[in-house]
Amino acid sequence: MTKGYRMEQKADRILMAGELLLPDVPSFLEEIEGILKQKNSTSLEINLTDLKKVDSAGALALTHIEEESRKRSLVVAWKGMNDDVRKVLNLIDRQALNLPPLHEIEKRVSFFEATGDLCVKIAHDFYTILTFVGELLVSIPYCLLHPRSLRWGDILVNMRRTGADALPIVGLLSLLIGLIMAFMSSLQLRQLGANIYVASLVGIAIVKELGPMMTAIIVAGRSGSSFAAEIGTMIVNEEVDALTTMGFHPIRFLAIPKIIATSIVVPLLTLYAMMFGILGGLIVGIIGLDITLTTYLKESFRGVELWDVITSLLKAFTFAILIAGIGCHRGFQVVGGAEAVGEATTSAVVTSIFLIIAADAAYAVLLHYLG
Amino acid sequence: MVEEVIVVENLQAAYGENVILSDVSFQVKRGEIFAIVGGSGCGKSTLLKYLIGLMRPHVGRIIVEGVDMATADDETINAHRKRFGVLFQSGGLIGSMTLAENIALPLKEVKKIPPFFLAQLIRAKLSMVNLAGYENHYPAELSGGMRKRAGLARAMALDPAILFFDEPTAGLDPVTAREIYDLISTINKGMETTMVIVTHDLELIFRLAHEVILLHSEEKGIIAYGTPKQLAEFEADRRVMNFFQRKSP
Numbered sequence: 027m028t029k030g031y032r033m034e035q036k037a038d039r040i041l042m043a044g045e046l047l048l049p050d051v052p053s054f055l056e057e058i059e060g061i062l063k064q065k066n067s068t069s070l071e072i073n074l075t076d077l078k079k080v081d082s083a084g085a086l087a088l089t090h091i092e093e094e095s096r097k098r099s100l101v102v103a104w105k106g107m108n109d110d111v112r113k114v115l116n117l118i119d120r121q122a123l124n125l126p127p128l129h130e131i132e133k134r135v136s137f138f139e140a141t142g143d144l145c146v147k148i149a150h151d152f153y154t155i156l157t158f159v160g161e162l163l164v165s166i167p168y169c170l171l172h173p174r175s176l177r178w179g180d181i182l183v184n185m186r187r188t189g190a191d192a193l194p195i196v197g198l199l200s201l202l203i204g205l206i207m208a209f210m211s212s213l214q215l216r217q218l219g220a221n222i223y224v225a226s227l228v229g230i231a232i233v234k235e236l237g238p239m240m241t242a243i244i245v246a247g248r249s250g251s252s253f254a255a256e257i258g259t260m261i262v263n264e265e266v267d268a269l270t271t272m273g274f275h276p277i278r279f280l281a282i283p284k285i286i287a288t289s290i291v292v293p294l295l296t297l298y299a300m301m302f303g304i305l306g307g308l309i310v311g312i313i314g315l316d317i318t319l320t321t322y323l324k325e326s327f328r329g330v331e332l333w334d335v336i337t338s339l340l341k342a343f344t345f346a347i348l349i350a351g352i353g354c355h356r357g358f359q360v361v362g363g364a365e366a367v368g369e370a371t372t373s374a375v376v377t378s379i380f381l382i383i384a385a386d387a388a389y390a391v392l393l394h395y396l397g
Numbered sequence: 398m399v400e401e402v403i404v405v406e407n408l409q410a411a412y413g414e415n416v417i418l419s420d421v422s423f424q425v426k427r428g429e430i431f432a433i434v435g436g437s438g439c440g441k442s443t444l445l446k447y448l449i450g451l452m453r454p455h456v457g458r459i460i461v462e463g464v465d466m467a468t469a470d471d472e473t474i475n476a477h478r479k480r481f482g483v484l485f486q487s488g489g490l491i492g493s494m495t496l497a498e499n500i501a502l503p504l505k506e507v508k509k510i511p512p513f514f515l516a517q518l519i520r521a522k523l524s525m526v527n528l529a530g531y532e533n534h535y536p537a538e539l540s541g542g543m544r545k546r547a548g549l550a551r552a553m554a555l556d557p558a559i560l561f562f563d564e565p566t567a568g569l570d571p572v573t574a575r576e577i578y579d580l581i582s583t584i585n586k587g588m589e590t591t592m593v594i595v596t597h598d599l600e601l602i603f604r605l606a607h608e609v610i611l612l613h614s615e616e617k618g619i620i621a622y623g624t625p626k627q628l629a630e631f632e633a634d635r636r637v638m639n640f641f642q643r644k645s646p
């Protein structure tokens with residue numbers, strides 16, 4: 027690429043010509059640096075008569091010459107600057123150039139500081155979650171006592187999005203889990219001639235643990251994240267502030283319909299997942315293990331009691347409240363812009379999956395002592 | 398020398414089947430401030446999208462600095478866009494970047510700028526919009542007017558030949574709005590930047606604009622075209638009078 031400017035040095039004079047524009051500025055700076063380094067006299071004349079045009083970067087480069095010369099106690103005299111160049115040069119506010127920024131960028135913190143920060147953050151997080159739970163505990167009874175304050179349309183929409191729209195993926199994944207479990211366990215049980223136990227093994231695992239857990243994880247990924255994103259975006263767009271000023275209670279208006287919808291739909295999805303999981307086992311049983319349909323089903327139901335199904339649905343209900351609650355809570359926590367919405371979404375999924383597994387463990391212990 | 402930077406001929410602007418503007422023709426001359434005005438929803442922002450190549454014309458022609466926006470390939474348009482600066486309605490700053498990083502974004506194109514000079518260049522741009530010192534702020538930490546000014550600093554990063562503005566003063570207080578007028582005028586005079594401004598701010602039109610087109614949603618097109626003075630004295634059309642002779646607050 028050819029340079030747009032020409033520069034010529036004659037003793038204490040520099041002649042400039044052409045156009046000094048941004049793409050040429052880096053090489054111009056280099057050249058000028060070289061010239062200034064060699065100089066040992068005290069004055070420099072820069073003749074701009076033939077310099078036709080500069081852009082703001084070019085003008086800045088010219089002011090840079092002056093700055094550098096001052097550091098070397100060189101006196102610079104400008105000659106023959108035309109009006110076009112002068113106008114652009116005047117746009118540059120030299121005083122502003124060397125002031126420090128108002129904010130410093132945050133420095134990296136030490137390991138201990140970071141650990142401390144993290145602990146404080148987790149503690150604070152716990153506190154805000156408790157506050158949110160408190161608000162829910164006030165809002166839910168209020169809504170149940172004033173059913174007309176609920177937005178039923180919104181509940182239905184959320185039930186469709188969280189429930190009906192998730193049917194294909196929940197069904198498919200449960201079916202595959204059932205298939206895999208039956209297949210893997212049959213490899214072992216076959217050696218003992220205990221093929222028939224595949225049925226009850228799959229039945230118990232799916233009904234007691236995997237059904238509720240898999241469903242909850244899928245719903246957390248699909249809907250928990252979308253609740254956080256939706257509410258977070260509304261906060262960024264000041265929609266939540268607008269709702270508040272119109273006299274709506276944001277939690278009642280936005281969170282409660284989602285929580286109610288999710289807690290209705292997740293137990294139903296769980297039942298559906300259980301059916302597909304057992305179907306998966308059944309397919310392996312019939313095709314791979316030569317068990318008849320009736321035997322397989324009879325065996326399945328021998329291992330599983332009604333009580334197990336009921337406690338699993340209760341678990342699913344708990345998971346649903348966790349997912350929707352955390353999703354909405356993370357949404358309401360958003361401060362700032364689009365990036366914060368992304369963080370809230372991630373955090374909603376991670377936190378709710380963590381809490382789902384923690385709650386599942388708590389249920390396991392509880393049910394052990396109860397039953 | 399009068400030279401047309403933008404030529405629009407019989408343009409039809411549409412979203413799919415939904416025609417927003419039809420038979421729009423006008424020319425923008427080099428170095429002038431050209432205002433596109435009209436009530437809300439009449440298609441001003443849409444017209445702007447066509448001018449900056451975000452939408453391609455199917456009917457009619459748009460020629461910007463010699464490039465035909467209908468037939469040029471994406472590569473050409475992309476290279477061409479570097480000669481534009483666009484100030485979007487809400488600034489269009491990237492929220493996850495500081496102002497300095499936002500302004501450095503278009504400068505990335507130029508190789509080998511020494512870091513100290515880049516910092517100075519960013520500072521110079523920010524000081525042009527009166528935001529010197531705000532390098533390390535994030536857009537979310539600024540007010541609406543400051544965001545617009547920062548957006549302008551970014552739009553000017555490469556000293557574009559044409560600057561497009563979408564409602565630069567909408568939602569600003571009169572004092573800040575006046576700062577923007579001064580800024581527009583300084584840049585226009587200092588660098589001879591051609592400016593296309595979408596607005597319905599009468600003060601801006603009368604202070605700054607050299608030429609104006611008035612769009613109307615019922616006509617789906619231009620109902621008046623001329624200097625601000627001509628349009629202010631235009632009496633043949635009620636709608637034009639309503640627009641230009643309303644009392645400024």
Ligand SMILES: Nc1ncnc2c1ncn2[C@@H]1O[C@H](COP(=O)(O)OP(=O)(O)O)[C@@H](O)[C@H]1O
Pocket residue numbers: 412415417435436437438439440441442443444
């Ligand atoms: N992305 C879009 N898709 C379809 N129609 C649109 C879209 N954006 C705007 N419109 C329609 O185009 C018309 C003009 O919009 P716009 O150019 O934004 O108006 P304004 O003059 O207020 O900037 C409006 O009627 C609007 O409904």
Ligand SMILES: [Mg+2]
Pocket residue numbers: 441442443
């Ligand atoms: Mg608009």
